[in-house]
Every structure is written in C-alpha cells, then in structure tokens.
Amino acid sequence: MRRLLRNIGFGFSVFVIVSPAILVMLWMLSLSLKTEVDNMSFPPVFIPSPPTLVNFFDVFEKNRFDTYFINSVIVSGLATLVAILVGVPAGYGIAKAQAHKLAMLTLIARITPALSYLIPLFILFQWLGLTGTIWPIVITHLVITLPIFIYVMIGYFESLPADLEEAALIDGCSLWQAFRYVALPLAKPGIVVGAILSIIFSWNNFIFGAVLGGRQTRTLPVAVFNMLTFEQVAWGPLAAAALLVTAPVLLLTLFIQKEIVGGLTAGGVKGG
C-alpha cells in the first residue's frame, strides 16, 4: 500500500515536470487547428472542433513558404556539410594531439555573442558585394555548426580505443591512412550525431538570417518572425507557421532521442 502511494506520487511528479513542455506544444497545435473566431474567444477554446487546416493553406498561399523552406535547407545543409568536411579531421587531430588550447578555441566560440561576429562580417559582405545572396548566411552559420560538430567529434574520438590505429601505424600506414581507413569508418555514429545536432541548431538560428537575409534569401525563422510584425492579428496562421518550422526538429528529437541526448551530454553544447 505504501509502495503504491509512493509510485502514484512519483508518477505525479513526472507528470508535473513534463507538462509545461507538452502543454505549450499542444497549445501551439491547438491554435494552428482552430478558426480565427475560436482563437479570439475568451474563455479560450482548447480543443478545436472541428479541426481545420485552413491556417496551413493560408501560410502557403500568402507567403513564399516553399522558397524559405528551401533556403533553410540549403543553409543548414551546406553549413553542416562544411562542418563535417573540416570538422572530422579537426576533431581527430585535436583528440590525438591532446591540443587542449585548440579545444578551448571552440569553447570561446561558444561564449562569444553572435552579434559580435555579425557586425564585422556584415560590413565585410557589403564590401564583397555578397549581401542579398545566400552565401553570407551559409558562411556565418559555420560559427554555429563548426564548434558543435568539432566538440562532439573530439569527445567521440577520445572514446575510441587507440589499439586499431596503432596496429595500422606499426604495419606501415601513414597517419592519413590510419585516419582514413581505420578511425573514419569507426567514427560514423559520432559523425551522424554531430551532424544532426549542427543541422538542428543551424535550422533554429534566427539572428544571422534576420540581419543578412534579403527578401529572397530569408530563412524560415526569419520568415515566421516577419509574419508576426505584418499580421499580428491572425493567430491561426502564425501558430501554423511556427508549428511548420519547428515540427521537423521536434519529431527528430522524439525519434532519435537516445542519440541526441548522448550527443548533447557528451558535448555539453548548444548553438550560439
């Protein structure tokens, strides 16, 4: 009996700590599935009856949501790709050389406020005539993706046993060959986790796109923010847009939670 009470109490505390996360997400879903009349009524209507998809159609009709979606995919994809190309060898080199000062550099990149990169780079891109194109956004997103990715890779390579590579070196492999044919294939799970985290934090980033994005090149979070300033009255489409932007990230988190939690705790990281 006492044990049962204890279990109920524990279950209740679990419910209490996860409910804020669930409730806010459900409220976003509810707002996005209701008509404007229901959204503007007080006391609020909680469960959409009947649910309507009109807000989602509205988002696609009144905005160039598909363009912004492609922009976001290009930016997060390219910035993560570059992070993988240079970050895997960098993580390997830093882990093997135990170059703690270099590891510190990625930490300092995490401490620095995003705006302090943004002002000088903004001027630089103006001089280079790149403003209005998507390249400045991709380049600045490296500030987010590269440190996260390198940090995850350092942790991963440090956890790999060194025996196999040492055997390869004794057999006459060069350092590059030992990396390419022994360490790299073993590092695939680490690369996947690092890539997912850097895609998510790049996808979520607002400020770089807000400053550097033009009419054609804004990313999704910027597009959603602009909806707020221009159609503040319509809650349904706003919530629908917010949901569309964040849903891929939320679903990814739920589906591969083990890997994401592992990567986050190993790196202790989060985007700029």
Add this chain to the structure above:
Amino acid sequence: MSQATLEQKAAIEETPERGRAFGRHYLPFAYPALLITAAVIVFPWMFTIYMSLHDWKIGQQREFVGLANFVKLATDGRFHEAIWHTLYFTVLAVVLPVIFGTIAALIFNERFPLRGFLRAVFILPMMATPVAVALVWTMMFHPQLGVLNYLLSLVGIPPQLWVYEPSTVIPSLVLVEVWHWTPLVMLIVLGGLAALPTEPYESAKIDGASAWQMFRHITLPLIMPFLLVAIVIRTIDALKAFDTIYVITQGGPGTASETLNIYLYLNAFSFYNIGYASAVTIVFFVLIVLLSMMLLYLRQKAKWS
C-alpha cells in the same frame, strides 16, 4: 563539455611526455578548421576592435576617434540601464533553471516506464526553434485573450499585463527562458548523477539517514562540479539571450526589457551606428568573459576543497 574536459584532464596526467610530442604530428588534421575559424571568428574580433575606435555610420565617411566611443558609453544612461536589465534577467534565468533542472534530473535518474521517451519530451523546449516558441508565448501572454490569464482566473488571480507592463516584463521573459532552458541543466546534472557511486548511499541507509540528509550530504557535494558547469553555461547563455526577447518585446515596453544584446542590435542594425555598437560589443564580451572566468575559478576551488 563537463565530461569531455574531465576526461581530457585525466588523459594529460596519464600520458607520458613522449606521447604528447608524437601527438604534434596530428595537428595538420586541424588546419582546415583553423583556417575557417580564423576567417569567421578571429577576424571579426580584430575588426570589431578597429571599428570601435571609429565614428562609423553605415553609408557615411568614417573617422578615427580613438576611445571616444568608450567615453560616451560611460555617460550613456540607456547603456547603464541595459546592463542592469541584463544582470536582473541573468540572475533569475540562472538560479531558477538550475533549481528546477536539478529536481528534474533527480526524477529522471530513477528507473520508470517510458523514461527515455518522457526524457525526450522534457527536452523538447530546448530543441524547438526559439522564434516559434516565442511566438506561441507572445500569444499566451496576451492580456485580454491569452491563455495564461485564463488559467490564472481559474485559481482566482486577477489578470496580469505580463510583457506589456514595465515592472513584469523581465520576470515574464524569464518565465519563457526557464521553460526553454531548464532541460539543458537537467541533462548536465543527469550526467553527474549517472556517475555517482552507490556505496555511500548503502552505508548511509544502514546508519538510518533520511532521503533529504542523503541528498544534502552525499548527492549535492558529489554533483557540485556538474552544477557549476550548468551555472557557467546558463550564465553565458542568459547574458547572450536574444531571440525570445527580440521576438516577444523587442526591448519594450519603452526600454524596460532592453538588455545589452538588444541595445547592441538596435545600435548596429536600426541606428546603423557601427562604431558605437562595436564599443558596446567589446564591453559586453569583457563582461561575459569576466563572469565566466569567475565561475570557472569557483569551480576549480570547489574541486580542490
């Protein structure tokens, strides 16, 4: 970061000098990344210092003015106010997530059904797109139609103005920040709890210690290094908070929630006062580094004692 650095430290102590000297051959692997880092991180720092010494507005002639921008900061009332807003916001946005995050970590450290899935649900806020959740919170804060005032009315509390009232705007923004970042603290502390030894608890139980006594005298001291890491990370992030504040209030009402980061943004990209904004950046950066060094020093001290 915590575990990685701990492991690195252990590795240094164990590795003989010869191993380290050989390790240098691995450095070229990091060169491409270093080159990019230099271009997008180190160059902007240098350039910021250069810009801060100029009277520089976008589209106008720039003029070298020495330290005049910094002198102006010393008498800029709006800047001083922004510092106070930032510190007020930061203290609340560090203390509350650390308390709630630790409680949540203690709960998630137990074994129960659906634990992995519920842990994923719990960390959803920190993974969600900040602009998207800020939008939802903006609607929830609405004084007439917002769901928060409705929930308050259910328990008999009069409606609040939330972010539309200077005296409650910062606590309201802290509420969003707590919701957003408590999961990060939970993950860090959970990492610490997972590494705890079981023996002290067994002997404490035999000695008849209560649950609170065990937490206070065994768990808390052992997870202290992790708590300090969480505090450092949270402090840095709270000082830098931008997205949610900018989306929800843009520094308003008036300048009541204008933090350093918002003031910096307005100077650079609304007033186009690049030189002055660069000076603000430098002061801001120094403030962040000083605070995090102070906290890291405390962490070292806690480790030695």
